[in-house]
Amino acid sequence: MLRFALNRALSLGLSLLVASVVIFAVIEVIPGDPAAFMLGLNAQPEAVEALRDQLGLNGSLISRYLGWLGGMLTGDFGVSYTYKVPVSELILQRLWVSLPLALYALILSTLIAFPVGLIAAARRGSATDYGIMGATQLGIAVPNFWFAMLLVLVFAVNLRWFSAGGFPGWDAGIGPALKALTLPAVALALPQASILARVMRSALIETLGQDYIRTARAKGLTRRQATTRHALRNAMIPVLTIIGLQFSFLLAGAIIIENVFYLPGLGRLIFQGITQRDLIVVESLVMILVFAVILVTFLVDIAYAAVDPRLRRRA
Amino acid sequence: MIRLDRLSVSVHGLPILRDVTLEIAPGKVTGLVGESGSGKSMTALAMMGLLPQGFVTNGHAWLDDRDLTTLPEREMCRLRGNRVGMIFQEPMTALNPVRCIGDQVAETLIIHGKANRADAMDIARQRLDRVGLPDDRFPLTRYPHELSGGQRQRVCIAMAVALNPKLLIADEPTTALDVTTQAQILDLLKGLVEEEGMSLLLITHDLAVVADMADHVAVMQEGEIVEQGPTEVLFRTMAHPYTRKLFAASSHQPARVAQAEDVPLLSVEGAVRDYPTARKGVFGRPGSFRAVDDVSFSVNRGESLGLVGESGCGKSTLTRAILGLDALQGGSIRLDGQEIHAGPHPDGAIRRRMQVVFQDPYGSFNPRWRVERLVAEPFHLMDTRPPDTRDRVATALGDVGLPPEAMERYIHEFSGGQRQRIAIARALITNPDLIILDEAVSALDVSIRAQILDLLAKLQREHGLAYLFISHDLSVVRAITDRVMVMQAGRIVEEGATDKVFTDPQHDYTRTLIAATPVIPAAWQGESDD
Structure with missing residues (x-):
């Protein structure tokens, strides 16, 4: 290993x-x-x-x-032409918004998708399954900026539970900072969770049809035990692949949501860098993002090997 | 005592099992024989309460005083793996690939609350020792992918007998295994029955296996037990016509006349085929594995040459090389003097004189093409497509005993045997000199197999074909070939006239193979030859 x-x-x-x-x-x-x-x-x-x-x-x-x-x-990315500050400082600042937001959204989407996919697979063909599949279809189809605006309208404008946008910074405390990231994270997580739940469901249904599940049942495991003890881990490979892709996307692809909520994230920085022709910022940021994507792929590879011993031999 | 009493199963009103009545005596082996679709596996699944959704069970399956067909699911979970264990046909996929074998054997004990984890691991160790997987070579931390098919089946057996069940159901436990491995696994099962006093329900399509193993045999046909009795009595009398038919088919000898000319058609000289293996590290060099090692032989015109050997011996690799699908690393392969080259642009002129029929009658056809297009496909090897394509397809179908109307249909509309006929028609369409039959009858039921063997003999006679007949099944090779080669670990270890090799084998490996092949005692067969 x-x-x-x-x-x-x-x-x-x-x-x-x-x-x-x-x-x-x-x-x-x-x-x-x-x-x-x-x-x-x-x-x-x-x-x-x-x-x-x-x-x-x-x-x-x-x-x-x-x-x-x-x-x-050595951490020296040069000095931004438009902001007149070191690019490293700029990126670090933005990363402290984008990285927690991406993680937040990813955790939310995983927490939703796992049980939902599991239930749909276990009750395949039932009304629950059809309901869940319909809902995830909707979740994928709804544009997330529209959903974000809906969230703002309901939870910020009407109920006044959250602020409509902006980010107080981590200096204001973890509570307020997380609170500011909640609505954007939910908006980002919805389509991701829908996709992940569908992948989870189909991966589980496939593994549940495998011979070793029949073996497990013949050993005396209940349907549920066979699912949790044998099917779940085997269904993880496609799920991990999607999680990896989603995290890479969330890191820099959240630009629309960042704009809706006025969040100073990486997506907005790169957008501003391009419009202001700040090539130093763009060049460095692209390299950082490439690094992040490759790093995530690396972590997913490690996770594959942790899940499936057959993959450990291949280097 | 396990007793099936008028056990019936149906799905959507369609009967699958009809009034199956069978007693499985303690400490004995009960054989359940029949062809695919006869209901053997359904009987086992019905007893285990593991039938797919929508199947309706009637009648009773008594385990002592409890009826397995009416017990609630929770009770059944307590029985499965505890009082009744089961192993299946496909050991390669029967184990969870991501959990080590110790965990999987111990799970049987833990799930039934018979031991805590540490004790369960100890017992798992003992059971794995018992099934022939000693600690020094097979620690509990081994994963299934590190084991061969036979070793995996041993793990499955250890799992199934971990709690000393009263009954072990073995559903075609050795069908996917080589003959020598089969003999070892059957020995192991026999030993367990004797030592532990459990009953074994052995489900198989192979009459020779039950003759060798069972005390009591039941023959199934279309969901019914048509005949049952003590093994020897049943084999000697064969009261039911279906039993006789099954027996005749399993030892079927097609009518063949030796017609080999002394002219070499295919000649393989010093063929070497290496496979690259995984590279070690990012900058490591890939290793290599020699699958075919300096193999030389020739097939004469009109001859039928057999190639036998166990899985992994290089049979299929050699086939691929002969067909020009893979390039050789040494030596040469010639068809009628012309060298066969692998590459992106095959030489149609050579290829069309050599065709192939594969094992899997389900996977070797494009499901979206009509039979006409499937059979006519080898015409792409011709420079121009013959104008009378349809007539030729009809003739080829006629040759294999199918009506010309079959042309308009899709492959899923045919049975396994019919598909194999279509595969043969496809091989015949270019009027080849040589047909390579790669395990071409291995997936078929005995009665269908007998028909296909007859067909192959007829076609050889009529078209003067040469066959290279590759199989792991010695009895089939014996029935259809003039000459046979035995392959072991990439090399041909013995070659000679088929009868001579089978009656007087020279190489140790050939002797082992022949000794491991189960046979029905000759004395039992005399009385059925009426």
Whole structure:
């Protein structure tokens, strides 16, 4: 198992290296001068030259790449052109909103999806099953920004249980901060939970038809014991895959929900970076997100191996 | 004492079992024989209360003074695994792949509250020792994927007998296993019955297995027991026509005449086939496994050559190489002097002279194509499609005993035997010189198998075909081949005229194979030859 993890970690490092080359190359092959592009048409040549220097565009290709890579490894992502603060600081600030929000939404969606999928699979073909399947269909179909606005209307405007948006910061205490993240997390979790519940249901139904479930029943296990002791863990592989994909999406893909709730998250930062042509921010953020996605894939791989001993041999 | 009393099962009004009455004596082996769909497994599932939803049970299944058909589910859960254990046909999938074998055996004890976890693990250890999985090679922490089929079946047996049940139901326990493994598993079951005084209900399609194992035999046909009695008496008398038919089919010898010419058709010289295995570490080199190791032989025109060996010996790998599906790492394969190359652009001119029929009559057809298109498919090997395609398909179907109307139908409308006929028609359509039959009759019931063997003999006569007949079933190979090769661990260890190899085997491995094959005692058979 440890060997497996080390092997996976090694390939994780390789993937990151390849990703960094690709991102660097993409910025390189953008036609024209990035500095001139960032400053617009009427820029002073001196200003463009200063920015080129700041962007590290002067120097050989290799030394620029190594400089960029080395900077990132030491936590130096450069200084944002528009915000005039170090990018690392900017990202860290935003990460403290996006990461808890993503985790919050993921936990919510998992907590909803597991029991719901389990019940639907156990009562396959019953009215409960049809009801659940219908509800999840609706959950997937409803656009989450619309659902978010509905939540604001009901729980913030009418009932006044939550505020309609904004984020007080973690300095205000964990309670208020979590409270501010609750409505966005619910809005994000709804479609995710619907998808996850359906995956859970079909994975469980498949495993419940396996021979070893029949063996378990012949040993004297009740239907429920056979499900919890034998089917559940075997159904985890597709479920883990979806959870991994969903987490990657939640980290940066929450941009619409962040906009609805005025949350200063990564999604909004990258959006602002693009509209303001702040390539330093964009470049670093994309690298961070790639890192996050690869890291999540790595964790999912480790989780696969923890669940299924057959996967431990493959490195 | 276990007694089935007029046990009937139906689904949506359709009868599955009809008035099955059977006594299973303590400490004895009761054999239940029949072809697929005869209701053998349904009888077992009905006794276990594990029938699928919608099945209605009538009659009684007495275990001592309790009727298993009327006990509530909670009571049945207490009985299953405790008083009645069961093992199934497919050991490869019968164990939970993500839990170690110790856990799975111990679970039987824990679930019935007979031991705490530590004690249960101790008992699991003892039971695994008993079924022939000693601690030094098979610690409790082994996972099912680290075991072979036979070893997995041993784990299943350990699980089923962990609590010394009164009755063990074994549903085709050795059908998926090789003959030598089958002999070991049957020995183990016999030993358990003798030592522990439990009853064994042995369900099988193989008459030779029950002849070898059972004290009492019941023959099932279409949900009914048509004949039962003490094993020897039943075999000697064979009162019911179905029993006689089953017996005749299982030892069926198709009428063949040797017609081999002394002209080599397929010649394999020094064939070597290596498989890459998983690489060790990210930068590790992949290992390799030699599945076919310096194999040389030839098939003459019109000859029927058998290839026998246990699973994993390289039979199928060799088949794939001959068909040009995989490239060789050494040696050559020639058909009529022309070398066969694997690659993305097969040489149609060679390929159409060599066709194949596979084992699985269900999986080897595209379900969305009509039979006409299925049978005509090998025509893509021709440069131009013949104009009289339909006529040729009709002729090929006629050759295998199917009416031309079959062309318009889809494959799911046919039975297993009919599908295998269609597979043979597909192989015949290009007028090949050689047909490779890869376990082509292994999935069929004995009576269907007998018909297909007759058909193969007839086609060989009429078309002057050569067969390469690959099978793990020695009796079938003996019935249909002129010459036989025995393969072990990638090598051909013995080769010779079929009769000679079977009556006077030279290699130890061949002797082991022949000795492990169950046979009905010759003395019992004399009286049925009327």
